[in-house]
Amino acid sequence: MSEIDEINTLKEDILQAPDIKPFIPILQKMPTVEVAEILWELTDDKLLEALLLFRPDQQGAIVNDLGFETQYFLFQNMNRRQFAEMFENMDSATRADFYRELSKKEQINLLPYLTKKVREDVIHLSSYEPESAGGIMSTDFATVLENMTCAQAIEKVRQDAPSKKMVYYIYVVDEDMVMKGFVTLKRLIMHSAETKISEILIREYVYATVDEDQESVALKVDKYDLVAIPVLNDESRLVGIVTHDEAIEIMRAEATEDIEKFMGLTPSDEEADYLDDSVKRHYSKRIIWLASLAALSIFSGIIVQRFEDMLAQVMILTLFMPMMTATGGNTGSQAATVVITALSLGQVTLKNWLQIVFKESRVGMLLGLSLGLLTYVNVVIIGWNSTTPEDYTLFYVAMVVGIAMTIQVFSATLIGSGLPLFVKRLGGDPTVAASPAITTFVDITGLLIYFGTATIFFTFI
Amino acid sequence: MSEIDEINTLKEDILQAPDIKPFIPILQKMPTVEVAEILWELTDDKLLEALLLFRPDQQGAIVNDLGFETQYFLFQNMNRRQFAEMFENMDSATRADFYRELSKKEQINLLPYLTKKVREDVIHLSSYEPESAGGIMSTDFATVLENMTCAQAIEKVRQDAPSKKMVYYIYVVDEDMVMKGFVTLKRLIMHSAETKISEILIREYVYATVDEDQESVALKVDKYDLVAIPVLNDESRLVGIVTHDEAIEIMRAEATEDIEKFMGLTPSDEEADYLDDSVKRHYSKRIIWLASLAALSIFSGIIVQRFEDMLAQVMILTLFMPMMTATGGNTGSQAATVVITALSLGQVTLKNWLQIVFKESRVGMLLGLSLGLLTYVNVVIIGWNSTTPEDYTLFYVAMVVGIAMTIQVFSATLIGSGLPLFVKRLGGDPTVAASPAITTFVDITGLLIYFGTATIFFTFI
Numbered sequence: 008m009s010e011i012d013e014i015n016t017l018k019e020d021i022l023q024a025p026d027i028k029p030f031i032p033i034l035q036k037m038p039t040v041e042v043a044e045i046l047w048e049l050t051d052d053k054l055l056e057a058l059l060l061f062r063p064d065q066q067g068a069i070v071n072d073l074g075f076e077t078q079y080f081l082f083q084n085m086n087r088r089q090f091a092e093m094f095e096n097m098d099s100a101t102r103a104d105f106y107r108e109l110s111k112k113e114q115i116n117l118l119p120y121l122t123k124k125v126r127e128d129v130i131h132l133s134s135y136e137p138e139s140a141g142g143i144m145s146t147d148f149a150t151v152l153e154n155m156t157c158a159q160a161i162e163k164v165r166q167d168a169p170s171k172k173m174v175y176y177i178y179v180v181d182e183d184m185v186m187k188g189f190v191t192l193k194r195l196i197m198h199s200a201e202t203k204i205s206e207i208l209i210r211e212y213v214y215a216t217v218d219e220d221q222e223s224v225a226l227k228v229d230k231y232d233l234v235a236i237p238v239l240n241d242e243s244r245l246v247g248i249v250t251h252d253e254a255i256e257i258m259r260a261e262a263t264e265d266i267e268k269f270m271g272l273t274p275s276d277e278e279a280d281y282l283d284d285s286v287k288r289h290y291s292k293r294i295i296w297l298a299s300l301a302a303l304s305i306f307s308g309i310i311v312q313r314f315e316d317m318l319a320q321v322m323i324l325t326l327f328m329p330m331m332t333a334t335g336g337n338t339g340s341q342a343a344t345v346v347i348t349a350l351s352l353g354q355v356t357l358k359n360w361l362q363i364v365f366k367e368s369r370v371g372m373l374l375g376l377s378l379g380l381l382t383y384v385n386v387v388i389i390g391w392n393s394t395t396p397e398d399y400t401l402f403y404v405a406m407v408v409g410i411a412m413t414i415q416v417f418s419a420t421l422i423g424s425g426l427p428l429f430v431k432r433l434g435g436d437p438t439v440a441a442s443p444a445i446t447t448f449v450d451i452t453g454l455l456i457y458f459g460t461a462t463i464f465f466t467f468i
Numbered sequence: 469m470s471e472i473d474e475i476n477t478l479k480e481d482i483l484q485a486p487d488i489k490p491f492i493p494i495l496q497k498m499p500t501v502e503v504a505e506i507l508w509e510l511t512d513d514k515l516l517e518a519l520l521l522f523r524p525d526q527q528g529a530i531v532n533d534l535g536f537e538t539q540y541f542l543f544q545n546m547n548r549r550q551f552a553e554m555f556e557n558m559d560s561a562t563r564a565d566f567y568r569e570l571s572k573k574e575q576i577n578l579l580p581y582l583t584k585k586v587r588e589d590v591i592h593l594s595s596y597e598p599e600s601a602g603g604i605m606s607t608d609f610a611t612v613l614e615n616m617t618c619a620q621a622i623e624k625v626r627q628d629a630p631s632k633k634m635v636y637y638i639y640v641v642d643e644d645m646v647m648k649g650f651v652t653l654k655r656l657i658m659h660s661a662e663t664k665i666s667e668i669l670i671r672e673y674v675y676a677t678v679d680e681d682q683e684s685v686a687l688k689v690d691k692y693d694l695v696a697i698p699v700l701n702d703e704s705r706l707v708g709i710v711t712h713d714e715a716i717e718i719m720r721a722e723a724t725e726d727i728e729k730f731m732g733l734t735p736s737d738e739e740a741d742y743l744d745d746s747v748k749r750h751y752s753k754r755i756i757w758l759a760s761l762a763a764l765s766i767f768s769g770i771i772v773q774r775f776e777d778m779l780a781q782v783m784i785l786t787l788f789m790p791m792m793t794a795t796g797g798n799t800g801s802q803a804a805t806v807v808i809t810a811l812s813l814g815q816v817t818l819k820n821w822l823q824i825v826f827k828e829s830r831v832g833m834l835l836g837l838s839l840g841l842l843t844y845v846n847v848v849i850i851g852w853n854s855t856t857p858e859d860y861t862l863f864y865v866a867m868v869v870g871i872a873m874t875i876q877v878f879s880a881t882l883i884g885s886g887l888p889l890f891v892k893r894l895g896g897d898p899t900v901a902a903s904p905a906i907t908t909f910v911d912i913t914g915l916l917i918y919f920g921t922a923t924i925f926f927t928f929i
Contacts, residue, residue, distance in 0.1 A: 036672055038692055165658055174654045175636045175695070192653055193635045197626055211497055229720075231499055232713035234636070234695060251712045252693035258716065259690075262723045263809055269727075270805035270903070271798060281810035282823060286830045293802050293831070294838055297877075300798055301842050307790035308850040315854070318786060325779060325786055329768035329793055333911050336797065337732065337761055337904040341754050344731035348724055349742035362743060369747045370754070377755055378762050385762070389769040393776070416758075442731070442903060443798040450794050 018045050027057045039065060043072035051080045059089070067096025074280070078105050082113070091120035098172075100145040100253065103132035132247070140224045141217035143257065144238045144247030147172040150180045151204055153187055158200035160190070173250055175234050179208045184244040186237060188212060214239050217246060221257050228254035268436065269347065271296035271443035300447040307332075307451050314458040317465065321396045324461055326389055327382075327408050328454070334378060334412065335419040335453040336446035342367060342423030343445050347437050350427065360428050364421070371420030379413030399465070411460035418456065419449045479506050488518045500526060504533035512541045520550070528557025535741075539566050543574070552581035559633075561606040561714065564593035593708070601685045602678035604718065605699045605708030608633045611641045612665055614648055619661035621651070634711055636695050640669045645705040647698060649673060675700050678707060682718050689715035729897065730808065732757035732904040761908040768793075768912050775919040778926065782857045785922055787850060788843075788869050789915070795839060795873065796880040796914040797907035803828060803884030804906050808898050811888065821889050825882070832881030840874030860926070872921035879917065880910045 021030050027049075034042050042061075046054045046069065054077065058066055070078060070093060082090055082105075094102055094117070106114060106129045118126055128146050135141025149171045151160040164174055177195065179187045188208040198207055214237045215224040228236050228251055236254075238247040267273075273292050311318070311328075318325055346363060349355045355363060386405035395401050423445050427437035482491050488510075495503050503522075507515045507530065515538065519527055531539060531554060543551055543566075555563055555578070567575060567590045579587055589607050596602025610632045612621040621638065629635055638656065640648045649669040659668055675698045676685040689697050689712055697715075699708040734753050772779070772789075779786055807824060810816045816824060847866035856862050884906050888898035 038672075038674070040691060040693075161657055168654055168658055192657070193629055196622055196653070196657070197629055211499075213499070229713070229716050230501060232501075234712070251695070251716075252690070255690050255712075255716060255719070259719070259723075259813075262720075263813065266727060266730075266805060266809060270802055272802060272805060281806070281815045282820065282827070286827060286834065289806070289827065289831045290834045293799075293806075294835060297795065297798055297802070297835060297839060298842055301791065301795045301839055302846070304791040304794050305846050305850060307794070308787040308846065311787045311790065312850060312854055315783060315786070319780075319783060322776060322780060325776070325789075326769040326772045328786075328789060329772065329911055329915060330762065330765040332790055332793060333765050333768070333797075333908050334758065334762045336794075336907060337758055338754075340903065341731055341733060341758070344727060344733060345742070345750070345754075348727060352724065354742045359743060366743070366747060366750065370750045373747065373751045374755060374758060378758060381759055381762050385766050385769065389766060389773060393773055442801065446797060446907065447794050450790055454790060 014041055014044070018048060021045060022048055027053065028060065031057070031060045035061065035065065039068035040072050043069045047073055047077065051077065051084075055081060055084055058093075063092045064096045066093040067098075071098045071101045074283075075105065075108055076283075079108075082109075082117070087117070087120050091117065095121065095125045098145060099128055099132060099147055100143055103129055103142075104137070106130075107133040107137065135217060138221050139217065140215040140219040140221065140238045140249060141247070143221050143224070143253055144217075144249050145173075145253070146247050148176075148178060148235070148237075148245075148248045149174045150178045150184075150245065151190075153179055153181065153203075153205045153208065155204050156200060157195050157198050157202045157204065157207070160195055160204055164192070164195075173235050173248060176237075176248075178237055178245055178248075179204055180245055183242075184246075186214070186239055186243060186245040189237070212237070215249065216240070222261050224249050225254040225257040225261070229258065265351070265438050268438040269344075269441050271300070271441045296441070296443055300443055303447050304450065307454050310451065310454045310458065314462075317458065317461060321399075321404070321461065321465055323390055323393050323395055323404055324408075324457075326393065327386060328457065330382065330385065331408075331412060331415055331457045332450040332453050334382075335415045335449040338371075338374060338378075338416050339419040339423030339445040339449040340442040342371070342420045343427055343440055343442060346424045347427050347440075350431065350437055357428065357431060360432075363424060363428065367420050367424040368417075371417040374420060375413040375416035378416045379409040382412040383409035396465075403464075407461060407464040408457075410464075411457045414460065415449075415453045415456045418452060422449055422452065475502055475505070479509060482506055483509055488514065489521065492518070492521045496522065496526065500529035501533050504530045508534055508538065512538065512545075516542060516545055519554075524553045525557045527554040528559075532559050532562045536566065536569055540569075543570075543578070548578070548581050552578065556582065556586045559606060560589055560593060560608055561604055564590055564603075565598070568594040568598065596678060599682050600678065601676040601680040601682065601699045601710060602708070604682050604685070604714055605678075605710050606634075606714070607708050609637075609639060609696070609698075609706075609709045610635045611639045611645075611706065612651075614640055614642065614664075614666045614669065616665050617661060618656050618659050618663045618665070618668070621665055622656055625653070625656075634696050634709060637698075637709075639698055639706050639709075640665055641706055644703075645707075647675070647700055647704060647706040650698070673698070676710065677701070683722050685710050686715040686718040686722070690719065726812070726899050729899040730805075730902050732761070732902045757902070757904055761904055764908055765911065768915055771912065771915045771919065775923075778919065778922060782860075782865070782922065782926055784851055784854050784856055784865055785869075785918075787854065788847060789918065791843065791846065792869075792873060792876055792918045793911040793914050795843075796876045796910040799832075799835060799839075799877050800880040800884030800906040800910040801903040803832070803881045804888055804901055804903060807885045808888050808901075811892065811898055818889065818892060821893075824885060824889065828881050828885040829878075832878040835881060836874040836877035839877045840870040843873040844870035857926075864925075868922060868925040869918075871925075872918045875921065876910075876914045876917045879913060883910055883913065 021027060046057055149164050149167050151163050164177060168174055175192050176189050177192060178189045181187060188210040189212055190204060190208050194207055213227055213231050217238055217240050224236060235248040235250045237245055238249060240246045273295050383405045386408045387401060390401045395404055426440040426445060430440045431437040482488060507518055610625050610628050612624050625635055625638060636653050637650050638653060639650045642648060649671040650673055651665060651669050655668055674688055674692050678699055678701050685697060696709040696711045698706055699710060701707050734756050844866045847869045848862060851862045856865055887901040887906060891901045892898040
């Protein structure tokens with residue numbers, strides 16, 4: 008807590024100060040992610056001015072954590088040579104992402120200032136699909152050959168290390184970069200200097216392929232508790248690694264995307280920041296689902312219309328329409344949440360569909376009976392001052408509404424839990440069976456149940 | 469994909485085979501997390517039989533990934549000495565979790581079989597709050613002293629390493645375990661053998677305190693891209709570490725809890741598995757919110773009742789009640805999702821409340837106008853065959869309903885985005901402003917807006 012307060016106080020001080028220079032010695036000792044956080048609050052001009060007071064390696068680390076807009080401002084306003092030096096110190100995955108966003112012309116403007124190695128690296132990495140393993144991998148990894156001794160391997164890592172951030176796993180390759188296995192740095196220092204790498208390398212390893220979806224890669228890093236996962240191309244050549252911190256980022260982004268989809272928001276391709284996003288973009292993110300569902304609710308109007316005569320006769324029924332649809336919607340989206348969560352945590356698969364339906368039937372039955380009873384009481388309370396139709400007592404009406412509620416809750420539970428399974432069965436993403444969609448759908452079925460039950464009890468019995 | 473298929477095929481084969489023995493050589497070469505996955509599918513008896521065919525260190529690693537129920541079965545059915553040997557090979561955090569769940573009597577039964585070191589470790593770790601840094605930390609870390617040389621430090625790590633899983637960060641402490649800083653294993657091998665640790669140690673480091681909430685710990689690991697974070701007690705002594713894989717687990721668990729809370733489910737304390745949970749437990753997880761909201765919707769009944777006379781006069785208004793409440797609910801929970809997501813990703817804080825309200829007002833205005841227009845069209849379509857009141861044309865009614873919809877969507881956007889901020893301002897968890905709660909709340913305000921607008925246009929104008 009107090010650390011965060013300290014950073015915030017420092018941030019305030021810097022933002023209010025006319026000159027940032029006196030703060031540089033403090034900032035230089037702080038983690039670059041915190042420096043980035045503070046500098047990002049400044050105007051672009053001030054940020055640039057401050058950034059130039061850092062060493063190029065620090066500049067690279069700081070700029071890693073800034074958004075594309077700010078990076079692009081630096082690209083346009085810095086001396087090309089200075090920018091290139093900073094760029095070379097950025098994380099290989101991040102700088103490839105930046106490069107990908109540039110226009111062809113801008114790319115060609117930047118390339119001549121880069122060293123041959125970085126130039127090739129950037130061109131190579133930026134050629135992959137952004138959401139594939141290739142698109143997120145970094146090339147900061149260390150390699151050794153199978154016939155080296157531990158001492159030779161450590162020596163090679165020492166020489167390579169300044170530019171290789173991730174040296175905890177050292178990848179064993181042949182002359183063509185075909186991956187043979189890996190050794191951990193721990194294993195390397197645990198064995199005697201003369202031990203051959205071929206004797207200690209781990210040949211059974213988990214890897215990703217360049218075109219693998221980023222979510223699948225992140226799940227592997229998580230499942231096998233890896234610090235990094237190697238990425239292989241079609242010829243089994245090692246082309247990159249995805250580190251654990253990248254995996255966390257991806258899992259978080261995917262979780263946000265899932266929630267958004269589930270709540271009927273249209274996820275945007277680019278990373279969005281609430282305040283930076285324009286009103287128009289917020290609008291377009293939300294309107295599609297809202298409008299589709301509003302259009303869909305034309306059906307609820309038609310249903311009510313069909314039963315207009317009954318409503319005119321038994322006016323009191325109107326009072327409980329909102330209760331019926333609201334409770335159904337809540338029940339349905341709860342059930343959908345439970346099933347989608349269980350699916351995404353891998354607790355259930357489509358194979359379990361019968362078990363799920365059976366369990367939800369029983370849960371739905373219990374919920375339906377409880378809420379039916381509650382509704383009975385509600386109706387009696389509200390209806391006390393209302394005019395009941397001549398032929399029926401208030402208790403009879405309350406019973407009818409209660410029974411309709413029981414059926415509505417039971418069916419909403421089944422629809423809410425079944426719809427995600429159904430969408431998944433069709434090969435879709437179960438989160439598309441979104442909460443607003445279920446709510447609207449259950450509204451419609453709920454009105455049918457309500458008026459259907461009423462018809463039976465008031466017309467036929 | 470094909471790897472997962474392979475595992476599944478192997479799983480099938482093992483489950484169908486009368487004897488698991490022939491598969492052991494294959495299983496012994498696989499990652500223990502996969503072995504755990506396969507063995508967990510067996511009956512408890514068969515699992516125990518299979519487990520005994522592995523080495524104790526493998527047993528420990530496999531049992532790490534089984535659930536408490538299964539671990540408890542092993543505890544009850546294995547020879548105490550065998551169990552203790554396996555237990556000593558488990559991850560220190562996991563075995564402390566297991567120990568914490570045992571009864572006092574069972575704990576006393578287990579302790580004598582453990583070595584002094586493990587015994588003390590288990591008693592110590594299990595004494596912390598389960599959801600604090602102390603409760604999730606592991607004691608598998610390596611330490612060196614400040615006055616050692618790099619060569620001496622590497623030698624110490626080599627000696628300690630077999631029992632220390634995480635040696636990529638090596639913590640520098642004094643004789644009382646007070647933390648002085650840390651060195652990475654990379655830094656250690658990069659410097660010459662004679663370099664003193666005091667010259668290369670990193671003195672500015674991020675740490676957690678033993679009583680810190682687990683979510684806060686996980687966020688630090690994420691923010692600073694750490695492989696592990698040290699945990700210090702009140703006297704600045706190093707008592708444990710929390711590793712990156714533990715941090716991923718926590719973030720995932722917290723994300724699930726957030727979704728559950730947001731959808732009006734009462735999260736249970738214990739880890740729950742969809743199929744293992746009893747119907748009763750599923751029921752109790754859902755009924756609280758449903759019943760409260762159903763009780764709350766008594767108000768929507770009362771509102772409709774107040775306007776019964778108007779409804780009897782302008783019957784056509786009944787048709788659009790469901791449309792009004794459904795669209796309002798969808799709009800409100802969308803807006804809440806957007807704000808809660810932005811809050812949890814740290815894109816906005818309470819300080820930005822005015823900016824948020826201003827942005828949402830504009831978005832709500834646009835959404836309201838669009839949906840109002842759509843509603844106008846809807847009403848004309850549905851109302852074509854309906855009886856309109858004598859004094860008004862269908863177009864007049866459509867205009868009134870459309871205006872009501874515009875106001876409803878605008879206000880639902882403000883309520884949906886404002887409620888999470890308000891709850892947070894009161895010191896609560898913004899996710900409590902849950903989607904069903906907002907839906908039900910907006911239903912009620914929506915009916916007021918609907919009938920209020922209708923009253924103005926049909927009675928006064």
